[in-house]
Amino acid sequence: MEQNIRKRFTAIEDGILNPHKGCCTFQRFNGDPLYTDQTWSESGPTSFPEPSRQKTGTDIYQGEIQMTTDGYLPSTVSYCRWFWRTMEPEEGVYDFSIIDQALETAISRQQTLAVRLMSYGSYAQPQVPDWYRAKCPCVKLGDANATHIVPDHDSPEYLHHWGNFIREFAKRYDTNPALETIDITFIGPWGEGAGDCSNERCAEFATLWTTAFTNTPCLALVEGQQLIEGTIRGSGWRCDCFGDSAFPGSPEVPRHLSWNHMYDAYPEAICQANAQQAWQHGPVHLESCWVPMTWYEREGDIDFIIKQGLKYHATYFMPKSCRLPEPWLDALAAFSLKLGYNFVLRQVCYTQLINQNSPFLFTAWIENIGVAPIYHEYTVAIRFRQPDKDFIVRLDDIDIRTWLPGDAWIEQYIDLPKGIHPGPCEIAIGLVDEENQPRIRWCVKEHFPDLWTPIGLSIIETT
Numbered sequence: 001m002e003q004n005i006r007k008r009f010t011a012i013e014d015g016i017l018n019p020h021k022g023c024c025t026f027q028r029f030n031g032d033p034l035y036t037d038q039t040w041s042e043s044g045p046t047s048f049p050e051p052s053r054q055k056t057g058t059d060i061y062q063g064e065i066q067m068t069t070d071g072y073l074p075s076t077v078s079y080c081r082w083f084w085r086t087m088e089p090e091e092g093v094y095d096f097s098i099i100d101q102a103l104e105t106a107i108s109r110q111q112t113l114a115v116r117l118m119s120y121g122s123y124a125q126p127q128v129p130d131w132y133r134a135k136c137p138c139v140k141l142g143d144a145n146a147t148h149i150v151p152d153h154d155s156p157e158y159l160h161h162w163g164n165f166i167r168e169f170a171k172r173y174d175t176n177p178a179l180e181t182i183d184i185t186f187i188g189p190w191g192e193g194a195g196d197c198s199n200e201r202c203a204e205f206a207t208l209w210t211t212a213f214t215n216t217p218c219l220a221l222v223e224g225q226q227l228i229e230g231t232i233r234g235s236g237w238r239c240d241c242f243g244d245s246a247f248p249g250s251p252e253v254p255r256h257l258s259w260n261h262m263y264d265a266y267p268e269a270i271c272q273a274n275a276q277q278a279w280q281h282g283p284v285h286l287e288s289c290w291v292p293m294t295w296y297e298r299e300g301d302i303d304f305i306i307k308q309g310l311k312y313h314a315t316y317f318m319p320k321s322c323r324l325p326e327p328w329l330d331a332l333a334a335f336s337l338k339l340g341y342n343f344v345l346r347q348v349c350y351t352q353l354i355n356q357n358s359p360f361l362f363t364a365w366i367e368n369i370g371v372a373p374i375y376h377e378y379t380v381a382i383r384f385r386q387p388d389k390d391f392i393v394r395l396d397d398i399d400i401r402t403w404l405p406g407d408a409w410i411e412q413y414i415d416l417p418k419g420i421h422p423g424p425c426e427i428a429i430g431l432v433d434e435e436n437q438p439r440i441r442w443c444v445k446e447h448f449p450d451l452w453t454p455i456g457l458s459i460i461e462t463t
Contacts, residue, residue, distance in 0.1 A: 003351065009446050010444055015443065017074055022076060022337065023317050023332075024075055024078065024114065024316050026079050027040065029051070030051065042118075044081050045080065071324060081115065084118065096172060103178045114182075116185055117185060153195055154196070166208060167208070181283060182219070222269050228275075237278055238286070242289060246258065246298055283316065284316070286316065288317075306332075340371070341368055342370035344442070345364065349363045350455065352456075356416060360414055368408065369405070379431070380431060422461060426457055428452035428454050429442075
């Protein structure tokens, strides 16, 4: 008589550290020193020294040693941004060696790399390449003491040349699994939207990014038409001043009632762009306004800030690799663990006696207790282990990127792999990459060091 086995697991309800989510480093990698005095660089790293100040501990998502800098949070994502002129010093001559090194460094520090490419910065920072300024339409901004020459965002030359650079980058890196996300940037210093560009041109730029990057999630900037055009094409979004809830104020308007991003900018922009549900198909990235130490010194409301971040269904929090306030460290750590996905394996059901020549029914209940799906592709796999060999069956028709917060259900007949022989068989379940290596840990306490989660023992029988 067939005997069904139900295996239930011990959930970690607070969330866990996993790839593709949580706190990000900025222009830095795990183990690098933090910025000092609440300052940071807008230019990405050009050299990649060995990690320095660090503490070590068991890395719960890869079973190795993770480097975590004191005063910051563990991170699985490094966010870096670089200027155009660094990588295309001459027209059509590309030097992406920095990106190659950055990806290698991220992997060695157990991170992936989120990237922003910037066509130019503020007037005191790197501008468009010299060859572009010499031959293409530009606009002069500012007064005689602070002249800023920027590209004409609407010109066909800008779409052509900046677009060629973006397409070349995508051609080289879009299929690289270490590339986490790419920002859609084309207006203003750092690509953050301070400038003029027609709606039609915004649409063309958004199309450029979302067609060039078919594997890497794209992120639109929360700024007017950029957000609209990006999210209607399936991108996620990112903001650059998360946590700003109190500007200095004035004699007429007190500080706590002054204009700020959290009350006056982001709710309006997201609603007007109809982007409230964009998180379902693209990730949300929250870059801190200033740094959390600034919030703390200005007596910011950390509870309100955290609640808003979770409400936005965010996946990433990027506090610029500056020391975090010690009294808020626990709250920010808990916030970061809740971000993105957290896949609790609640129950699996299978038969204890499996006929060697017949498929058996396997069911599983998964609950995503996070605030967002995962946006990178992994596969549910079942491992059958006998003393002489492991056999892995991939359930390729299950797309875990569709697991929104709430329940997911697997019900599938599974054929035993060829070569498995009668006798005891240990069964485990995992979320694996293309090489059948588990990379995502179920949000449960039961797991092997190699991140497979044990299901139990079955007996393989012959007919």
